[in-house]
Structures are given as C-alpha cells and as structure tokens.
Amino acid sequence: MCGIVGYVGYKPVTDILMDGLEQLEYRGYDSSGIAVMCEKEIRVYKAVGKLQNLREELKGHENEFNSSTMGIGHIRWATHGAPTVLNAHPHTCNCGGLVIVHNGIIENYKELKEELIKTGCIFRSETDTEVVAHLVAKKYDKCKNLTEAVRLASKEIEGAYALCVMHKDCKQKLVITKRNAPLVVGVGINEFYAASDVPAIIKHTNKAVYLNDNQIATLTPEKMELIDADGNKIEPKAEILPWEPVALSKMGYKHFMLKEIHEQPDVIRNILVGKLHAPDENIVLDEVKLTKETLKNLNRIQIIACGTSLHAAMIGKYLIEGFCGIAVDVEASSEYIYRKTVTDEHTLVIGVSQSGETADTLTAIKQSKARGSHILIITNRPDSAMAREADSLIPVNAGIEVSVAATKSYIAQLMAFYLLALYMSEVKESMAKTDLTSLKAELMILPQKIEQILAHKEDIQNVARVYANTKDFIYIARGINYPTALEGALKLKEISYINATGYPAGELKHGPIAMLDDTMPVLSILMNGSVYEKLLSNSEEAKARNARMIALTNSKDEKLSHLFEHIIRVPDVPEIFSPIIAMIPLQLIAYYIAEFLGKDVDQPRNLAKSVTVE
Numbered sequence: 252m253c254g255i256v257g258y259v260g261y262k263p264v265t266d267i268l269m270d271g272l273e274q275l276e277y278r279g280y281d282s283s284g285i286a287v288m289c290e291k292e293i294r295v296y297k298a299v300g301k302l303q304n305l306r307e308e309l310k311g312h313e314n315e316f317n318s319s320t321m322g323i324g325h326i327r328w329a330t331h332g333a334p335t336v337l338n339a340h341p342h343t344c345n346c347g348g349l350v351i352v353h354n355g356i357i358e359n360y361k362e363l364k365e366e367l368i369k370t371g372c373i374f375r376s377e378t379d380t381e382v383v384a385h386l387v388a389k390k391y392d393k394c395k396n397l398t399e400a401v402r403l404a405s406k407e408i409e410g411a412y413a414l415c416v417m418h419k420d421c422k423q424k425l426v427i428t429k430r431n432a433p434l435v436v437g438v439g440i441n442e443f444y445a446a447s448d449v450p451a452i453i454k455h456t457n458k459a460v461y462l463n464d465n466q467i468a469t470l471t472p473e474k475m476e477l478i479d480a481d482g483n484k485i486e487p488k489a490e491i492l493p494w495e496p497v498a499l500s501k502m503g504y505k506h507f508m509l510k511e512i513h514e515q516p517d518v519i520r521n522i523l524v525g526k527l528h529a530p531d532e533n534i535v536l537d538e539v540k541l542t543k544e545t546l547k548n549l550n551r552i553q554i555i556a557c558g559t560s561l562h563a564a565m566i567g568k569y570l571i572e573g574f575c576g577i578a579v580d581v582e583a584s585s586e587y588i589y590r591k592t593v594t595d596e597h598t599l600v601i602g603v604s605q606s607g608e609t610a611d612t613l614t615a616i617k618q619s620k621a622r623g624s625h626i627l628i629i630t631n632r633p634d635s636a637m638a639r640e641a642d643s644l645i646p647v648n649a650g651i652e653v654s655v656a657a658t659k660s661y662i663a664q665l666m667a668f669y670l671l672a673l674y675m676s677e678v679k680e681s682m683a684k685t686d687l688t689s690l691k692a693e694l695m696i697l698p699q700k701i702e703q704i705l706a707h708k709e710d711i712q713n714v715a716r717v718y719a720n721t722k723d724f725i726y727i728a729r730g731i732n733y734p735t736a737l738e739g740a741l742k743l744k745e746i747s748y749i750n751a752t753g754y755p756a757g758e759l760k761h762g763p764i765a766m767l768d769d770t771m772p773v774l775s776i777l778m779n780g781s782v783y784e785k786l787l788s789n790s791e792e793a794k795a796r797n798a799r800m801i802a803l804t805n806s807k808d809e810k811l812s813h814l815f816e817h818i819i820r821v822p823d824v825p826e827i828f829s830p831i832i833a834m835i836p837l838q839l840i841a842y843y844i845a846e847f848l849g850k851d852v853d854q855p856r857n858l859a860k861s862v863t864v865e
C-alpha cells in the first residue's frame with residue numbers, strides 16, 4: 252500500500268527509481284511518480300495507472316535527467332483523493348523547490364492545511380501528503396537546514412508516515428523519516444538507497460539499516476547521519492539482509508502466485524527445521540518466551556488478525572482449544588480496536604500478519620501491550636513493525652511473497668499454529684504421548700502430500716475451466732474447515748472478482764439456501780472426520796435445490812459421483828491437518844479461474860500487499 256524509493260549516489264537515478272518502484276508494485280497502487288535532481292531544478296514526472304504509463308511519460312525527457320544521481324519515487328494507493336496525476340506523489344511546496352514522497356496517513360492534515368493556507372500555501376491536490384511538503388518548506392525557509400526542517404515538521408504531524416524529502420538547494424542530500432510505516436536504508440559504497448521494503452534495494456546491496464519510529468536520517472553519497480526526534484545523534488546499525496535476489500524472480504512460472512503455491516511443500520519443510528526433529532521428540536519452540544509455568548496456567552488467549560491471516564487465526568483457535576483446552580477468542584483487528592476489549596496481563600495475545608505492518612493489527616497489538624498482555628507475533632516479516640512489538644516472535648520463514656493474494660504465507664501461518672498448539676499441549680501434558688507422536692509423524696509428511704496434489708494440478712485446472720464464467724460461487728464446510736471455506740472464497744474473489752462466499756454448511760438452511768439454483772456452483776470441502784456425514788447431508792440439501800455440486804474430498808467413496816458433478820480428490824490426512832491439504836486445490840482453482848479470465852493475478856485491482864492504513 253503505497254511504496255517509496257529514494258537514491259543518492261553516483262549512478263543514473265531514474266533507472267534505479269523505476270526499477271525500485273517495479274519491485275514494490277506488489278504492494279498495490281494506482282498511480283506513480285518520481286522527482287529527480289537536475290542541474291538547475293527538481294523535475295517531477297507522474298502518471299496514473301501502471302508504471303508503464305510513467306515510463307511513457309519519461310520518454311523524450313531523457314536529456315533533462317540523464318546525468319541526475321539523486322531522486323525519489325512513489326507508487327500511490329489512493330486514500331485521500333482519486334488516483335489522478337494531481338494527487339500522485341511526489342508533492343511539492345509552492346515554488347517546487349521542496350519535494351516529498353509519503354507512505355501512510357497524516358491524521359491532522361485538515362487542521363494543518365487550514366493553518367498553512369492562512370500563511371499563503373497553495374494546495375493543488377486533495378491529498379493529506381501535500382501538507383507535509385508545505386510544512387517542511389515553511390520550516391526550511393526559516394532554518395535553512397533540511398534535516399532540522401523535517402525534524403520540526405514531524406513534531407507537528409500526527410499519524411503514520413514514511414517520508415523521503417529533497418530540496419533544490421541541497422544537491423546531494425536526501426532526508427528521510429518514519430513513524431508507524433516501514434522504511435529501510437540500503438547501504439552501498441558512496442551511495443544510499445531508501446525504500447518501503449527490501450525488494451526495492453536487494454539487487455544493489457544486502458547491507459541495510461532499519462529506521463526506528465521518529466528517527467531522521469540524512470543521506471549523502473558519503474555518509475548516513477541519524478538523529479532522534481530531539482536531535483540527538485544515533486549510531487546507525489547496519490545489518491545483513493537474509494534475502495536472495497532470486498526470490499524475486501518468477502523462476503519460469505507465469506505468475507508469482509503459481510510459483511508461491513508450488514513453494515508450499517518447502518515452506519513447510521523450512522518451518523519444521525530445528526523445531527520438529529522426529530515424531531517421538533518434543534517440539535522445540537524457543538521463540539515462545541512465556542515460562543512453562545505461565546503456559547500451564549494460561550486460561551485465555553486472544554488472537555487478532557485481518558483477511559487471510561484472520562482465517563489462519565480461526566484455525567489456530569480450533570487447534571489450541573482442541574489440543575490444549577485453553578479458551579481462544581479470535582477477532583478481526585479492525586473490530587477489536589474500536590470497542591472495550593478485555594485483555595490484561597493474564598491474557599496471551601497473538602497477532603498474525605504476513606506483512607507485519609497491517610495498521611489495524613498493529614494498533615490492536617499496541618493496545619493489548621499497553622494493558623500488560625504478553626504479545627506473540629506470527630509473521631513472515633521478522634523485520635516488521637509488529638515483530639518489533641513482540642514479546643515472543645514466531646517467524647514463519649515463507650520467503651518473500653510477491654503475489655498480493657496470500658498463499659504460502661497462509662500455509663506457513665497454519666504451520667506456526669500447529670507447532671504452537673502441539674508445543675503447548677506438550678507443556679500442559681494435555682494430550683496422550685502416543686497421540687502427539689502420531690500427529691507429529693503426520694505433520695512431517697504433509698509436504699509430500701502437497702506435492703502429490705501439485706503433480707495433478709491439470710485436473711484442478713480442468714474443473715476451474717468449467718466454472719470460470721460463473722457469477723457467484725459458494726464454498727461450504729464444517730468444523731475446522733469452515734475457515735478453509737472462507738479462505739477459498741476470499742482467494743477467488745480477490746483475484747477473479749467473482750462473488751464468492753464461504754458458509755458453515757449447517758447455516759445454509761438458515762438463509763443462503765434461498766440463493767441456490769442450477770446456476771450456482773457449491774463447492775463442498777468434504778474431509779474425512781467428525782463432520783463428514785453432516786456435510787454430506789448438507790451437500791444433499793444443496794443438490795436438492797439443483798445447485799451445481801463440486802466436492803473437494805479425501806474420501807475414497809465412489810458413490811460421491813451421484814451427488815457431485817465434479818470431484819477433486821486429495822490425499823488422506825487426519826482431519827486436524829485437512830485445512831492444509833484442502834487449501835492447495837482451492838488456491839489453484841482461484842488461480843486458474845483468474846488466469847482464464849485474463850485478470851492481473853499477481854496485482855489484483857484495488858488491493859495492497861501491505862495495508863498500512865486503518
């Protein structure tokens with residue numbers, strides 16, 4: 252959701268900015284722009300739509316910026332004001348001498364704008380960001396020091412921001428700062444990069460400094476100077492990034508989403524390394540910093556998440572309650588933060604987030620932390636804002652996920668919950684040792700079972716082709732796979748824009764059944780186990796209303812073909828692990844339908860990979 256890049260050094264800047272923005276495209280955007288320091292002035296170029304439009308815009312202007320070695324760039328996901336050229340970043344002050352890009356939301360922008368208008372500032376856009384350009388420029392006019400101007404302005408700004416600022420008087424200086432929004436500095440030799448995320452810099456350097464909230468960095472080709480909000484100097488701490496540039500390649504797959512679906516067996520293997528050696532050995536989860544005594548006495552857990560991560564959390568509830576007998580509440584972060592919630596120092600609060608930056612979940616975590624709860628974060632980004640709030644951190648190590656629709660990060664989150672629930676039940680001794688051993692044995696062979704599904708993906712593609720032109724889709728399931736139905740439906744609607752809904756099958760007759768007729772496909776997630784027969788009856792009820800029935804099943808029952816028009820068979824697993832096995836075909840169905848429809852699979856419209864606004 253918005254992405255910023257900046258560069259100061261000795262290389263031609265436009266290519267670096269454009270390439271950096273391309274690497275951030277996965278975050279979601281609807282317009283873009285760059286500003287480059289030219290000989291006499293700063294030049295700004297902007298376009299609506301895909302980056303290709305900005306590339307077209309730059310054509311013919313090469314002689315203006317060919318020798319430029321400093322600049323900033325932005326992809327914008329519209330919040331305040333429509334996606335237009337005027338609203339696209341970079342934004343400037345009245346005279347165009349100061350230019351900024353911004354990721355986040357300025358909450359007090361209306362008040363600031365009123366004041367700035369009184370002092371003669373002329374606003375050209377509807378954005379919240381433009382106030383920052385004017386505010387910093389006002390400060391600069393007085394103090395003639397860009398770093399100090401940014402520092403003073405940030406004291407007046409409320410909200411979330413990552414900012415990259417340049418001024419025409421400072422030919423080789425970028426000033427950057429952040430609060431509650433991601434910003435990383437790439438350290439090169441006689442050059443520095445700034446970006447919202449690592450993919451924009453990893454090609455150039457694997458040495459990076461993460462800014463903490465309210466820190467301000469001044470970047471020149473020779474050095475990086477860091478200060479805190481009060482102007483005190485801080486020594487920047489560089490770290491080596493554990494990222495491989497190859498992770499950002501499609502590796503021959505048509506889309507990142509398909510590549511990421513295929514990576515899931517290895518994602519499971521990776522997360523098990525060092526945590527589960529053999530079925531008869533205990534789970535090692537040193538990441539959980541609660542004492543065994545506290546874990547034994549824990550009687551309430553609150554899990555908070557959004558979207559796909561919320562579905563992983565719902566399955567986490569089944570697991571923890573089922574294995575450990577501890578009461579678990581799950582809530583969407585966006586609901587959680589605006590009511591009087593009851594968590595305290597006796598509640599374990601688990602935040603689940605692929606990006607670790609989701610604004611709602613971050614706020615919820617901070618609220619609970621302030622009330623004294625122990626915060627356990629499950630995330631794919633151990634370098635994220637949420638990870639920094641964690642008392643216990645379980646990184647799921649799925650590797651970078653480029654496709655906006657979460658696939659492998661979801662499976663990795665589920666794995667984190669399996670490990671956590673098994674670990675807690677070992678500590679609490681809430682399950683028989685023999686049961687634990689056989690569950691762990693099954694957990695270890697899940698990757699091979701996923702590989703079996705992927706080996707027959709053409710069968711799933713064939714089913715997808717049949718339903719590619721339907722307008723609506725219903726997914727039904729019961730028990731632990733109800734969240735799987737929700738997640739399957741979410742995947743389909745996100746990337747194909749088909750209206751898809753997941754229902755707990757027992758609820759069908761309480762309303763949704765009215766929608767069923769021979770145009771409505773109903774996909775039944777029919778996994779062997781405690782609710783198999785119940786779901787079979789619910790599927791019969793749907794069939795009796797002429798719905799087009801599809802089964803996703805690990806049952807070998809040949810008679811199912813009387814009830815279902817299409818049957819997608821998956822390997823058998825204990826019911827408790829069926830959410831993993833069932834999800835793979837559902838991801839593939841969504842992928843193939845979107846692909847048949849010619850949709851932008853990796854960057855669906857209106858969506859962002861990292862949702863940094865509430």
Ligand code: F6R
Pocket residue numbers: 557558559560561603604605606607608609612655656657658741745860861862
């Ligand atoms: C769906 C998807 C979103 C995210 C949601 C939360 O494919 O990716 O629903 O799950 O925006 O994001 P994170 O997990 O980063 O907190």
